[in-house]
Amino acid sequence: MKVLLIDDDEDDYIITEDVLDDIPFRSYELDWVSSYDDAIKIVHEGNHDVYIVDYLLGAKSGLDLIIECLEDHPFKPFILLTGQGDVKVDEQAMVAGASDYLVKGQITPQQLERAIRHSILHSKHLNHIQELNEKLEQRVQDRTRQLDNAIKTLQRSNEDLELQIFERKKAEDELLKSQAIYKIIAHNFPYGLIAVLDENLHYLFADGTGFKDLDLDADKIVGAKYFKFLSENDPSRAEEYQKCFKLAQEVIETGEEAIFEFKYKNLNYSTIIVPIKNSRQQTKQVLVVMLNVTQQAKAEEEIRKALTKERQLNELKSRFVSMASHEFRTPLSTIMSSVSLISRYNSPEQEEKKEKHIKRIKSSVNNLTQILNDFLSISKLEEGKAFVHRSTVDVDSYIDNLCDEMSSVTKQGQKIIISHEGESQFKTDPQILKNIIINLLSNAIKYSGIGSRIWISSSIDENELSVSIKDEGMGIPQKDQVHLFDRFFRAENAINIQGTGLGLNIVTKYLEMLSGSISFESKEDVGTTFSIKIPKKFIPNEKNTVDRG
Template identity: 80%
Template sequence: MPFSNKLDQPHMVVRVLLIDDDEDDYIITEDILDDIPYRNYELDWVSNFDDAISIINHGVHDVYIVDYLLGAKSGLDLIIEALKDSKHKPFILLTGQGDVRVDEKAMTVGASDYLVKGQMTPQQLERAIRHSILHSRHLNHISELNEKLEQRVQDRTRQLDKAIKTLQRSNEDLELQISERKKAEEELLKSQAIYKIIAHNFPYGIIAVLDENLKYLFADGTGFKELELDAHKIIGAQFFQFLRKNDPSKAKEYDARFELAKSVIDSGEEQIFDFDYKDLNYSVIVVPIKNSRKQTKQVLVVMLNITQQRKAESEIKKSLQKERELSELKSRFVSMASHEFRTPLSTIMSSVSLISRYTSEEYHEKRNKHIKRIKSSVNNLTQILNDFLSISKLEEGKSLVHKSTIKVDNFIEGLCDEMSPVKKQGQKIIIKHTGDMLIKTDSQILKNIIINLLSNAIKYSGHGSKIWVDSCIDEKNLLITIKDEGMGIPEKDQVHLFDRFFRAENAMNIQGTGLGLNIVNKYLEMLHGKISFESIEDKGTTFSITIPKKIILDEKDTTHRG
């Protein structure tokens, strides 16, 4: 505990070390300390110089009482040795009576107080101990303050030296910068005159010069009007600032482009990037402008409106894609047709050959059987050709929407009658209609949709099965469902059902092109309709189509559909 705290609290023990080669002096000193009221002292004793120095260095005592006479060395020598570490310690020197010179010398070498041996009273000793402890504390405190002050002076001196050197360098740099700025300003004026001439004759965009913070120093060109920018207000503004404000939905995109432009200042390498503003497309090139010290302090920005080029590229890509699709369609059709045509043609050839032999009346039944086979094969060939012609027209945009009013119940009954010759033995088509009767739509397109779905229901259903055709006209739509009891569609194949040329796994041995449902889907798009289905393998399939009563025709509906 610090000395000051022990003096403030009388019950605390003050540890005292007596350094004296006479044991009697120890006993006398202990008696005197015991007579001091309101204080608690603990006295230790050491009789020789070296041991005393060792104990003092441990710093466990609060005050030291030193006899002037210590054998070969004196108490003054001990005080001098103990104070070599620069930290003051409370020493009280015991001297002989009337030896003033020793007393003065003791105070000079560092003793805090002195007492005359043999004349000490409890009051004198208590005062000397208290005075020595306080005096030592004050000296140490002053020493610490002096050290701190000296350190602060040294720190401030170093800081001042550093500041002076920095100021000198700054002055040198400033003079150099002033000189370079003057040259740069002269070059800038020349450059701006050139930029202005170029920008005025730049037809599709803006030419600008930005500083190292990407703020506009110069900007001109015809693109200001397109970008809704004010050429007079843009000087001093930051790159993309006004675009970000005018179109906040693309703030992140503009921030990313800003960072790309900023990287030119850091790297000195040009950057090329695109950005979109509302319905406009721009290509931007950012080029570093380096000063005489090869530093990039400015950049040249050229913004080119490429909206028309983008549109042209898009149209070209669409045309190329359509060409690829048509080419693929034709290639796949040739491959498919070569296979699909072979079977019905072979059937026709064999049946014709056999009919020529069945000339008499007794072969009437066999002739009818082969005539029926010929008709079925011709129907298959017709279906293949119809599918191809339909999808070809749709892809080439030659199918148009022509609206007319039809009576739905009669229309569907007529289509079902038309399909009667291709029904399998015992198959029955059940027709039901509810709601209004009349609707205005494209009758040929609607016929193609229903015939295709009805043909599939007949083809993929067995002998003696039933097919339900339900129709309904409500306030908004024409609804038609065609349900069969056929083989159904495997669940894993259902996701691809409307893909071109796709055939379900369980239908591979049944003739077909794989184009029918794809054509139905495209026809429904022309009428703004939708199709959905439910199917369970070996139990049947239900197709549902929805066609709005009011078809909104635009320019594409009358000139280019598909």
């Protein structure tokens, strides 16, 4: 696979070449160009599979180069390189048309391989969508030409009938000939129905493959009012059908065609109504063509969903890279400094200082673990790989054990007060329940001060398990409470405290899996109480739920 690096720094070329060499089971040929203008020429030649562009290229930027190249080659895969993890630069890269975004100094072989593979696949998808759109446009043009020809044929037939209106027998013969033409057109018109209506919008003729789909009776259709049977068979859309009927009336009144869409049960139809004018240019009849476009509508919806999902995954990945690089820095720095200081405390009188730094290391490790757990949890939930495994737990002792686990990360003087009422046995997923309680309890510890109290109370009645966690912490500002369960959201007064903004979003998703709910009360500088409820009555999904007794 041929890769072109566009970078004015030769060191970056050497580093990139080393990273590519470390990618297993892949063979890459890396070329390098340092000049903006030379890069434009080489990209236009199209001899490379993917292009890695530095953000800074002398007087111009990598974004300028991407925009200029994509004007002539809209589907080429570009990956933007920058020296710092900046969400704004990431967003600018996506807007410019880059397929991915990497930070210098943090690129691993796995990240680079995944970015190259994703960029090429993304480019292929865009190209495929463009081809589908072109084919669809061509089909519409072909259908339009067919309809134009049919309309001209019908108008000529109608004019012939007008010329011989005084000869009844000849008029009847001409009508039969016209109906024969309609039938030929209708039988050769797939996925729809062709009909002729009089000036009162009663069927004079109808034929086509759409009778069965629209639940129409071919023997009763002639003489019936337009949309009568559809309104009777699908009364929930009677108002919509009445609007379509009025559009058909306007064609009779104005002599101008009408195009609209309507739904019948689970089908989508596109309709065109064309006036058929006599020799005096009066509209006494209309031609109605109803085409079943259900499959086309489904295909368009699937494409929209795929594009939306791809954008969401790109956004989540970008936010993950940015958040991880920021949140890992503080605990890692703390660990490094504490380890360095511990090595100097060798005398017994310095034991207290050593313990202080050991506790700092434990706290930092716990922060790193929590960050990783959050990202792993959100990944499983997004990919549908999280499953419910229910078993019976003793809630009272279960919560005691969780609090013991968390005691190592409490702040100086913090006290956890536990209480339980009612039954002790409850059937649920113990791991999911642990994730929920640990997340809420760690928040209470994190956002409460030294020497504060935390209450965790639980109860089981005939209907549900209730757990509440109350703290004396900083509280949540009123204006931030509406966004509290949004992904990556951090309250204004918590921005400088370690965290990912994923915890409460994960809690809500886990509670949904258990058919549970969450609520909270909070007052700034007073404290916060979170309450969860998990019902005993649980409707399991056979595909993702396992009972263990």
